[in-house]
Amino acid sequence: MSLTKTERAIIVSMWGKISTQADAIGTETLERLFLSHPQTKTYFPHFDLHAGSAQLRAHGSKVVAAVGDAVKSIDNIAGALARLSELHAYILRVDPVNFKLLSHCLLVTVAARFPADFTAEAHAAWDKFLSVVSSVLTEKYR
């Protein structure tokens, strides 16, 4: 699966908006993930996951920053996320099903904050993009 030129343009343009609220979006994404899919909390026994927690905020920022890295190197996502791919494969070993859950919660967050920009086309492009990111992150699993 590879991104068309049009899709890349849409993704980059939406990122422009997302980046203005990156940290808040990251935090909200994780809040949504843990509330809607409580089983995902099993990966964070060492975290305080209450709303407003500093750890939640820091981790949310990390996640969205990584998405941003993928956007900035949209022609070579595998290259940009190589280190993260290894981290997920050998250390974190998050079950692949969870990438879909996180991606969905990020899309919900973006949809709620930028409804006018989150058209059907933008939705399709971002769903595909996050799917590519997820594939890269699980590429080395076995």
Place this chain on the structure above:
Amino acid sequence: MVHFTAEEKSTILSLWGKVNVEEAGGEALGRLLVVYPWTQRFFDSFGNLSSASAIMGNPKVKAHGKKVLTSFGEAVKNMDNLKPAFAKLSELHCDKLHVDPENFKLLGNVMVIILATHFGKEFTPDVQAAWQKLVSGVATALAHKYH
């Protein structure tokens, strides 16, 4: 069997009361067909599905979307017995329509996103969680009679 707290029920009911079923239904089905183009396999008779704008503007998509979301309204009225409420529809989707239940999950998530675009800040993580429970319950209920 999925169980809804009183709070979840009231959250769901209150939001549902503000949904324009006709409009949201068309949007939800449209987005399903745009974001997951392979789902178009069920709609060969719908005419022009060649682009996002063609799909979103397609009158058959809108009409069918309205039908689907109206039916979803039954879920909101029967949160405590989703399986019996959707038994007939489950048989229909298996025996006549031959729809892979995976598609129910896809549509459910698209619906959640539509709600997010319509309600913005009001669609808080807590509200989303209640709705994820409902769409997941409906997906399970619709798959229940498959054989």
